[in-house]
Amino acid sequence: MTQMAQANDQRKKQALHTPIVGPDYGSKWLADFREAAVNLFNRIGYPKADDEQWRFINLSPITQTAFQPVVEPGAVPPAELARFSLADRGFYELVFVDGLFSPALSSSRGLVGLIEFHNFKDAVGGHSERIGRYLGHELPTISNGFAALNAAGFADGMFLYLPAGVAVDKPIHILWITTAHRRPVVVFPRLLINACSQSQATVMQTFASLNSDHPVLTNAATEVISGRDSQLELIAVEREAPQAFHITNQAIHVHAGANVQTLAFNSGALLVRNNLNVHLAEPFAQATINGLTISSGNQRVDNHTTLDHASENCPSHELYKTLLAGSAAGVFRGKILVRPDAQKTDSKQTSKTMLLSDQAVMNSQPQLEIYANDVKCTHGSTTGPIDDEQLFYLQSRGVSEVQARSLLTYAFAGDVLNRVLNPAAREYLSQLTSDCLHQLHIDAVGS
Amino acid sequence: MALLEVKNLHAKVLGREILKGVDLTINPGEVHAIMGPNGSGKSTLASVLAGRENYEVTDGTALFNGKDILDLSPDERACEGLFLAFQYPVEIPGVSTSYFLKAAVNAIRKYRGEPELDAMDFLKLIKEKMKLLEMDQSFMNRSINEGFSGGEKKRNEIFQMTVLDPQLCILDETDSGLDIDALKIVSQGVNALRNSTRGILLVTHYQRLLNYIVPDFVHVLRDGKIIKSGDKSLALELEAKGYGWLENAA
Ligand SMILES: Nc1ncnc2c1ncn2[C@@H]1O[C@H](COP(=O)(O)OP(=O)(O)O)[C@@H](O)[C@H]1O
Ligand SMILES: [Mg+2]
Numbered sequence: 112m113t114q115m116a117q118a119n120d121q122r123k124k125q126a127l128h129t130p131i132v133g134p135d136y137g138s139k140w141l142a143d144f145r146e147a148a149v150n151l152f153n154r155i156g157y158p159k160a161d162d163e164q165w166r167f168i169n170l171s172p173i174t175q176t177a178f179q180p181v182v183e184p185g186a187v188p189p190a191e192l193a194r195f196s197l198a199d200r201g202f203y204e205l206v207f208v209d210g211l212f213s214p215a216l217s218s219s220r221g222l223v224g225l226i227e228f229h230n231f232k233d234a235v236g237g238h239s240e241r242i243g244r245y246l247g248h249e250l251p252t253i254s255n256g257f258a259a260l261n262a263a264g265f266a267d268g269m270f271l272y273l274p275a276g277v278a279v280d281k282p283i284h285i286l287w288i289t290t291a292h293r294r295p296v297v298v299f300p301r302l303l304i305n306a307c308s309q310s311q312a313t314v315m316q317t318f319a320s321l322n323s324d325h326p327v328l329t330n331a332a333t334e335v336i337s338g339r340d341s342q343l344e345l346i347a348v349e350r351e352a353p354q355a356f357h358i359t360n361q362a363i364h365v366h367a368g369a370n371v372q373t374l375a376f377n378s379g380a381l382l383v384r385n386n387l388n389v390h391l392a393e394p395f396a397q398a399t400i401n402g403l404t405i406s407s408g409n410q411r412v413d414n415h416t417t418l419d420h421a422s423e424n425c426p427s428h429e430l431y432k433t434l435l436a437g438s439a440a441g442v443f444r445g446k447i448l449v450r451p452d453a454q455k456t457d458s459k460q461t462s463k464t465m466l467l468s469d470q471a472v473m474n475s476q477p478q479l480e481i482y483a484n485d486v487k488c489t490h491g492s493t494t495g496p497i498d499d500e501q502l503f504y505l506q507s508r509g510v511s512e513v514q515a516r517s518l519l520t521y522a523f524a525g526d527v528l529n530r531v532l533n534p535a536a537r538e539y540l541s542q543l544t545s546d547c548l549h550q551l552h553i554d555a556v557g558s
Numbered sequence: 559m560a561l562l563e564v565k566n567l568h569a570k571v572l573g574r575e576i577l578k579g580v581d582l583t584i585n586p587g588e589v590h591a592i593m594g595p596n597g598s599g600k601s602t603l604a605s606v607l608a609g610r611e612n613y614e615v616t617d618g619t620a621l622f623n624g625k626d627i628l629d630l631s632p633d634e635r636a637c638e639g640l641f642l643a644f645q646y647p648v649e650i651p652g653v654s655t656s657y658f659l660k661a662a663v664n665a666i667r668k669y670r671g672e673p674e675l676d677a678m679d680f681l682k683l684i685k686e687k688m689k690l691l692e693m694d695q696s697f698m699n700r701s702i703n704e705g706f707s708g709g710e711k712k713r714n715e716i717f718q719m720t721v722l723d724p725q726l727c728i729l730d731e732t733d734s735g736l737d738i739d740a741l742k743i744v745s746q747g748v749n750a751l752r753n754s755t756r757g758i759l760l761v762t763h764y765q766r767l768l769n770y771i772v773p774d775f776v777h778v779l780r781d782g783k784i785i786k787s788g789d790k791s792l793a794l795e796l797e798a799k800g801y802g803w804l805e806n807a808a
Pocket of ligand 1: 571572576594596597598600602603
């Protein structure tokens with residue numbers, strides 16, 4: 112093919128993918144917002160194969176599938192809801208089914224009056240206007256086609272407003288659950304958090320999809336404004352169905368003295384791409400960003416993070432751990448951007464990978480861009496198998512190979528789990544990790 | 559029946575033959591010492607018996623209680639009653655000693671058809687053994703061997719051995735890295751395990767340990783073969799004359 116013909120072909124493909132446009136619910140700002148997003152997508156399209164930020168991931172299964180929006184949300188069998196619900200573990204819970212808020216499945220008693228929370232679809236008048244004011248405020252820092260498609264297409268979303276000084280007593284769980292459909296469907300979960308000064312909360316999102324014969328595409332976006340001296344723990348748990356595609360864009364704006372901690376936990380889906388951008392905008396803003404990935408089979412997991420140090424005296428810590436079995440492949444790209452004003456930046460990045468098979472591969476790279484002179488930035492990356500000496504030691508005391516591998520991989524993941532601040536969240540994630548690992552070893556060793 | 563019966567054992571590591579026909583029989587109640595210069599294959603013998611990967615047995619047999627153990631996995635051998643105290647115990651950050659040891663105790667109990675210990679019974683068991691080895695309680699909450707001194711690691715090995723109650727104890731250079739006080743405590747722990755049914759195999763380079771744990775038999779391993787066996791006086795002779803003496807004798 113000539114270059115011209117190739118370009119033509121390319122254009123045709125993209126023409127096939129006109130953005131899905133969600134309803135505007137009678138609100139002018141939303142109609143404008145959608146229009147801007149459509150225009151952006153039409154301009155930039157999907158990430159190109161040669162885009163440095165996307166070249167490790169094959170997007171064609173996504174771009175060549177005609178994913179449809181969900182017209183009518185499906186039913187969630189109680190047993191499936193129970194698999195993912197954390198209401199019994201002491202969480203407030205807000206449930207979205209196929210992208211739409213389901214008050215009936217949610218447990219928000221006690222949350223009303225403590226904070227404000229509104230789903231986009233049903234927010235009216237002043238509430239709606241306020242959502243409009245913040246929405247898209249942070250996400251432009253991540254400018255890619257998927258973020259634009261989310262903005263154009265979301266059917267609903269959640270807005271959490273934490274008033275100044277409020278400490279939310281229990282963690283808030285936002286469960287996005289996609290039911291089984293008779294064709295490939297796309298959902299656009301969207302969460303917006305405005306945490307006012309000195310507020311405190313743990314917010315966990317779970318992205319779940321039920322087993323289906325057709326693939327699901329979750330294209331999620333999360334925007335967070337962390338006000339002065341606020342403390343936020345933001346956890347994203349990806350537990351998609353095995354044939355799902357999962358793409359997230361998350362942008363966090365951290366004000367002076369605020370402390371944000373994140374965790375990206377990935378265990379499901381065929382293909383995962385997480386973009387995280389943390390903007391340390393004012394002095395003494397802090398961020399601790401963590402990741403834990405457990406993958407097997409043919410899973411592909413790509414974590415891209417950016418710690419954007421835009422102001423002085425901001426510490427940041429990053430710890431991403433990846434466990435890969437089968438023929439799984441992982442990517443970690445951690446960018447640390449230290450802008451000229453960001454003197455006295457103290458940033459530490461660590462990426463560690465454990466390969467549980469000879470076929471699993473990891474590509475881990477730091478990316479440092481430093482434009483200030485008085486800074487401390489360290490980074491380290493290790494990739495290796497389970498330590499045979501350790502395995503032999505445990506087995507020589509009577510512990511079976513499956514259990515020994517579980518213990519060692521769990522210990523590897525433990526660093527990340529120990530960092531989780533909220534005890535209920537930590538307990539749940541520890542259990543989930545242990546279950547995932549046990550399954551992994553049973554599949555691998557056979558027992 | 560012999561507890562351990564090794565016959566004509568040949569083993570390779572990375573394609574190189576290290577054990578070149580070892581014969582060794584240990585009966586219940588006996589304490590054997592294997593001595594020999596560095597590199598003679600003592601640790602290799604211990605590793606092959608415990609089932610370490612990458613050690614290829616090319617000839618010979620090893621029966622434990624009459625059962626061929628060479629095809630068993632390391633954990634199955636442990637469950638059968640074999641214990642190896644390592645020359646260099648590995649550090650395992652993130653795995654707590656108590657969690658691991660409880661898993662080990664219960665794996666072995668399950669294998670033997672005994673009921674598993676609950677948290678209370680387990681605690682009682684380990685408290686008793688810790689006292690014997692003069693160990694601090696806090697130690698159970700630490701990760702396995704992490705940040706331990708050489709002596710602490712060795713003591714931890716003997717502690718685990720007393721908790722797991724094996725039938726055959728193989729101690730690989732347990733005395734190295736121990737000061738005299740620690741050596742006495744560790745020896746006490748081992749001597750407390752001596753009884754009419756258990757077998758003990760001490761692997762050591764130096765005679766010192768044998769002053770505290772007195773063996774019934776002493777063997778000299780050289781270049782992958784046992785070249786001389788005798789009683790405890792052989793160890794003293796070796797100490798006085800050095801391994802060179804045997805070279806001439808052989
Ligand atoms: N894992 C191994 N890899 C390579 N060589 C080994 C390994 N284990 C032992 N050897 C070699 O086997 C020989 C015997 O070693 P070892 O059994 O440790 O002797 P000893 O314990 O008597 O000092 C040495 O030459 C040593 O280098
Ligand atoms: Mg040795």
